[in-house]
Amino acid sequence: GAGVSQSPRYKVAKRGQDVALRCDPISGHVSLFWYQQALGQGPEFLTYFQNEAQLDKSGLPSDRFFAERPEGSVSTLKIQRTQQEDSAVYLCASSQGGEANTEAFFGQGTRLTVV
Amino acid sequence: LAKTTQPISMDSYEGQEVNITCSHNNIATNDYITWYQQFPSQGPRFIIQGYKTKVTNEVASLFIPADRKSSTLSLPRVSLSDTAVYYCLVGELWDMRFGAGTRLTVKP
Numbered sequence: 608g609a610g611v612s613q614s615p616r617y618k619v620a621k622r623g624q625d626v627a628l629r630c631d632p633i634s635g636h637v638s639l640f641w642y643q644q645a646l647g648q649g650p651e652f653l654t655y656f657q658n659e660a661q662l663d664k665s666g667l668p669s670d671r672f673f674a675e676r677p678e679g680s681v682s683t684l685k686i687q688r689t690q691q692e693d694s695a696v697y698l699c700a701s702s703q704g705g706e707a708n709t710e711a712f713f714g715q716g717t718r719l720t721v722v
Numbered sequence: 723l724a725k726t727t728q729p730i731s732m733d734s735y736e737g738q739e740v741n742i743t744c745s746h747n748n749i750a751t752n753d754y755i756t757w758y759q760q761f762p763s764q765g766p767r768f769i770i771q772g773y774k775t776k777v778t779n780e781v782a783s784l785f786i787p788a789d790r791k792s793s794t795l796s797l798p799r800v801s802l803s804d805t806a807v808y809y810c811l812v813g814e815l816w817d818m819r820f821g822a823g824t825r826l827t828v829k830p
Contacts, residue, residue, distance in 0.1 A: 611765075642820070648822065649820035652818065652820070655816055710768040710771070715764055716764075
């Protein structure tokens with residue numbers, strides 16, 4: 608596709624419900640990132656994939672958060688038993704990778720509201 | 723991880739040059755400096771990246787002194803549409819961590 612696509616754009620979940628957020632990166636991009644952005648804050652790093660390998664998941668706030676990229680393209684961020692503090696915009700980014708320091712392209716994000 | 727410090731907010735007027743400085747005292751040898759721009763309800767957008775000295779593209783310039791402990795993003799002749807949050811990131815690509823950013827408001 609032309610850019611990074613995230614779906615759904617908006618999600619309302621009842622507390623305790625499980626949610627799955629999808630990211631379609633730019634075709635051929637090796638690196639994929641997930642971020643969480645609370646209102647008025649900068650994006651907080653969650654996890655990083657290089658192809659299908661999850662190389663860094665140090666930013667995942669709890670074991671309720673799980674991310675996967677099984678075929679090295681589409682990625683899913685899953686949040687189990689959602690809590691109100693999970694309400695935020697979840698951003699996905701991809702980059703060509705392969706060598707250091709290239710531009711990352713972001714999707715428009717998924718706004719999650721837990722009620 | 724090299725921590726960055728930026729002003730929380732800045733105001734400017736249309737047509738002026740805006741310089742936003744970022745401090746990163748413990749930058750590592752392999753670290754690059756990257757700036758992103760974010761508008762409300764959108765994901766961040768890459769502006770410019772550099773390692774040392776000066777980098778210029780069609781949008782901005784990035785000045786990096788020899789010691790690399792700071793960097794300055796320069797936006798020439800800003801317009802109202804440049805009102806956004808600007809983030810300075812320091813590190814390797816796989817280690818992109820955002821700070822709080824600088825909220826730039828351009829006034830008519």
